[in-house]
Amino acid sequence: MLKILFLGKNCKDYCKRYGNKRPKLEFTCDNSSCDCQVLHKHGCFWRIAVTKRRQSKLPIYRWRCPVCGQTISVLPDFLVPWGHFVTPVREAALKRRQLGQSFKKIATGVACAAVGGIHPKTVKRWWIRYLSKAGDTALWVAAELIRSGIDEDLLRSHFRGVNPSPLDTVRWLFSLAQRYLHILGLNPSPLRGCFSFLNTMLPAPLWL
Numbered sequence: 001m002l003k004i005l006f007l008g009k010n011c012k013d014y015c016k017r018y019g020n021k022r023p024k025l026e027f028t029c030d031n032s033s034c035d036c037q038v039l040h041k042h043g044c045f046w047r048i049a050v051t052k053r054r055q056s057k058l059p060i061y062r063w064r065c066p067v068c069g070q071t072i073s074v075l076p077d078f079l080v081p082w083g084h085f086v087t088p089v090r091e092a093a094l095k096r097r098q099l100g101q102s103f104k105k106i107a108t109g110v111a112c113a114a115v116g117g118i119h120p121k122t123v124k125r126w127w128i129r130y131l132s133k134a135g136d137t138a139l140w141v142a143a144e145l146i147r148s149g150i151d152e153d154l155l156r157s158h159f160r161g162v163n164p165s166p167l168d169t170v171r172w173l174f175s176l177a178q179r180y181l182h183i184l185g186l187n188p189s190p191l192r193g194c195f196s197f198l199n200t201m202l203p204a205p206l207w208l
């Protein structure tokens with residue numbers, strides 16, 4: 001099982017903190033027959049993380065239940081399981097697409113040749129994945145806003161009386177996410193974006 005947690009504001013910070021030692025975290029097994037057994041340290045594996053200009057190899061730490069064998073690996077919040085590029089780079093690419101830029105132009109803008117560049121098809125893949133998830137993720141954020149006391153018709157800001165396009169849904173998710181961060185008193189820098197933070201809160205199937 002994977003978890004995403006804040007473990008440093010970027011690759012460099014993470015390496016400084018946890019390059020040689022694991023984070024002091026404790027997990028209990030969620031398997032009901034394990035009776036909240038505390039998980040043991042269980043080594044690490046290495047993950048490539050690519051930023052706009054650099055590529056690094058980061059240790060990803062694992063924990064394991066001595067009773068049932070279930071493992072937990074903890075990704076820093078700037079990584080997701082399905083890509084090498086860090087989340088703020090993907091988010092920047094998706095924001096450019098939302099504004100109508102071509103995949104080719106985005107590809108040359110978000111990654112330098114020093115990290116091997118990026119293929120426009122990769123950006124397209126991110127975009128398709130984003131469109132397919134935006135609706136469910138937006139509903140999750142809307143539910144959190146309602147839970148926090150927002151008392152207005154959030155769906156209306158999406159539909160506006162017509163059938164929303166996938167792009168409308170992406171815009172809706174973006175505006176909901178901004179409000180959510182605002183309510184939590186967070187104002188992430190444009191460099192960090194908001195996906196990294198959201199991924200620490202979202203259930204795994206909705207990770208952005």
Ligand SMILES: [Zn+2]
Nearest residue numbers: 029034065068
């Ligand atoms: Zn267990």
